[in-house]
Amino acid sequence: MNLIANNLTYKPSDQYHLNEVSFNFKEGNLYTILGRTLSGKTTLLKTIAGLLTPDSGAIEFDGKDFLKVPVWQRNVAMVYQQFINYPHLNVFENIAFPLRQRKIDSEEINNKVMDSLKSVGLVGYENRKIQELSGGQQQRVSLARSLVKNAKILLLDEPLVNLDYKLREQLREEFKSLFSKGLADETILIYSTTDPRETMELNGEVIVLDEGKVLQVGPAKEIFENPNSLKVAEISNDPPMNIIEADISNEQIRFEGIEIKAPSHLSKLTKGGLNIGLRSSDIELSENGHEFEVELAEISGSETLLHLKRGKIKIIISIEEVLNFKIHDKIKIDFKIDRAYAFGADGKLESSPFGGLNG
Amino acid sequence: MNFKHKYFFLFPGLFVLIGILIFPIIFVVRLSLSGWNSYNPGLDYIGLENYIRLFTDDPRFWESFFRLSFLSVTTVILQYVIGFALAHMVWKDIKFKRFFRVLFLVPMMTTPVIMTVIWRTFFHESLGPVNDMLSVFGVAPKWLTDPVIAKFTVIIVEVWQWTPFMFLLLLAGLLSLPKEPFLAAAIDGASPVRKFIYVTFPLMAPISIGAIIIRLIEASKIMDTVYVLTSGGPGTSTETSSFYIFIKGLREFQMGYAASMSFTYLIIMIISLTIIAKVLTKLLLKE
Numbered sequence: 001m002n003l004i005a006n007n008l009t010y011k012p013s014d015q016y017h018l019n020e021v022s023f024n025f026k027e028g029n030l031y032t033i034l035g036r037t038l039s040g041k042t043t044l045l046k047t048i049a050g051l052l053t054p055d056s057g058a059i060e061f062d063g064k065d066f067l068k069v070p071v072w073q074r075n076v077a078m079v080y081q082q083f084i085n086y087p088h089l090n091v092f093e094n095i096a097f098p099l100r101q102r103k104i105d106s107e108e109i110n111n112k113v114m115d116s117l118k119s120v121g122l123v124g125y126e127n128r129k130i131q132e133l134s135g136g137q138q139q140r141v142s143l144a145r146s147l148v149k150n151a152k153i154l155l156l157d158e159p160l161v162n163l164d165y166k167l168r169e170q171l172r173e174e175f176k177s178l179f180s181k182g183l184a185d186e187t188i189l190i191y192s193t194t195d196p197r198e199t200m201e202l203n204g205e206v207i208v209l210d211e212g213k214v215l216q217v218g219p220a221k222e223i224f225e226n227p228n229s230l231k232v233a234e235i236s237n238d239p240p241m242n243i244i245e246a247d248i249s250n251e252q253i254r255f256e257g258i259e260i261k262a263p264s265h266l267s268k269l270t271k272g273g274l275n276i277g278l279r280s281s282d283i284e285l286s287e288n289g290h291e292f293e294v295e296l297a298e299i300s301g302s303e304t305l306l307h308l309k310r311g312k313i314k315i316i317i318s319i320e321e322v323l324n325f326k327i328h329d330k331i332k333i334d335f336k337i338d339r340a341y342a343f344g345a346d347g348k349l350e351s352s353p354f355g356g357l358n359g
Numbered sequence: 360m361n362f363k364h365k366y367f368f369l370f371p372g373l374f375v376l377i378g379i380l381i382f383p384i385i386f387v388v389r390l391s392l393s394g395w396n397s398y399n400p401g402l403d404y405i406g407l408e409n410y411i412r413l414f415t416d417d418p419r420f421w422e423s424f425f426r427l428s429f430l431s432v433t434t435v436i437l438q439y440v441i442g443f444a445l446a447h448m449v450w451k452d453i454k455f456k457r458f459f460r461v462l463f464l465v466p467m468m469t470t471p472v473i474m475t476v477i478w479r480t481f482f483h484e485s486l487g488p489v490n491d492m493l494s495v496f497g498v499a500p501k502w503l504t505d506p507v508i509a510k511f512t513v514i515i516v517e518v519w520q521w522t523p524f525m526f527l528l529l530l531a532g533l534l535s536l537p538k539e540p541f542l543a544a545a546i547d548g549a550s551p552v553r554k555f556i557y558v559t560f561p562l563m564a565p566i567s568i569g570a571i572i573i574r575l576i577e578a579s580k581i582m583d584t585v586y587v588l589t590s591g592g593p594g595t596s597t598e599t600s601s602f603y604i605f606i607k608g609l610r611e612f613q614m615g616y617a618a619s620m621s622f623t624y625l626i627i628m629i630i631s632l633t634i635i636a637k638v639l640t641k642l643l644l645k646e
Contacts, residue, residue, distance in 0.1 A: 072545055072548045072551075073548070078543075078546045085540070086540050086543065086558065087537065087562070088561045088562055097544070097549075097557070101548040101550075142543070145543075145547065149548065
């Protein structure tokens, strides 16, 4: 049973939350909606769930007009970014809640809830009050509640965003294993996130959303290798891809007094006003490279992020080491130019190192 | 902490407390042990004579007490149900929400005695508009002079007057509820009715208990409505404890005896309200 969204538009004020979103969600697949905050991810999920009615467009599921089905009959499950549970019920009853809405005998409810508790690693917490749990545990409870009803459509709206770093890593791992083994074949799983790394790790079909519009659709690898526009390149990389305005002529890339020999996939481009895109990890420190000035150095985990400046150009590079730099230090870097992307002045992808378009 | 001026700061509060609460209670206890009446005004000491009379020789007090229990419990239940329904209605996004919210509060803002006079006119058996309208159906209930119907007339007026208070408390409670559980419940397959039973009502339980207790305390002091509407009549069929105490104390000036009734009444109320609060907590919070 496929879920088909057709030209969904929702514009409550002068800004589009959804702008003609069309998509065919196929059963048994994992979809990741990637977009920055306020890009319309939550709106899309709420529309599918039935908590919002779009201004125009249609949703079809199992051949039926889904918009005409009231929320409580849609058989969807949803996990929100806030940890939403029932404060007046204990853990067991929280998870049993969706089952109690149907006529299911208590022994079966008991079995299902215990199974669900097992799959999220909360066995032994049945009688706890929700308020006594940590954020991560609360989110596990809402995940368990969404799994227990065996819904055909499972929506996860940035489920990890409000957790601390360590819990996020841990839960993400658990999600992956849950999704790979625990889901029935006919389930449609839609997962929204702002985090490109999460998107790549989940490795599903990715929908890149921005200002309510679908920018690109494709497998995670494809989005990563061939972002079809500057915007997708920005959204799908963290830190965002560095964009450098440059000219290419005579097989040379020129910007801010730097001249680099263009690699084969860029050398044929002759248009002026190109934007060269380079991931922060594709720039490295090098003794005989080009000189840049350090504007800011931040250490995140085992990585160092350097914000660099040269003339008008500002870039971010990431180094897999913890290094100490002072502001205004001069350092030398080299570009892995064979991994550079080229975007036209209109923001469209012109050439990619992975063979998109002209490459 | 040893702070030498602390009594200076404690004094105003203590003074007020002693003046308005502790002294009257102690005085009532002392008064109840005296035979103060219009022939013999003064604080003499007659021991427990008043209490013996109350417990062995005054069925009218106990009748009025059970009548009061019936009236106050019935009115509070009705107020709770109607108040909850109204609050739930204007809690949702409906048209003219603000208008209704104010409208439902109007009865509470009127003066009870004056409104009761108006109600008495309403329910007048031959001249009142209620029976005028009911005459279409050929019935003319004796609103104020039938011993059974008169009780319900008192209940109607009380419910009309004080449901807004219940409405206000419950609406405040509803507005303070977290929104998230309702989102979850819809997704989890709860229809609007089940959402009310399984989410709204349990979440409202603590507030409901508070509102019911507050209204029970208020409702058991019912006096002005009865006084104006029926004066306890016909006979003694709408007489409540406070009204009977008023008759004994301030009409017949049996001050000592009225004091013993007041004190007994106070003790019974404290005990019964504590039990009611416990029972409600057990029933509604299920803990």
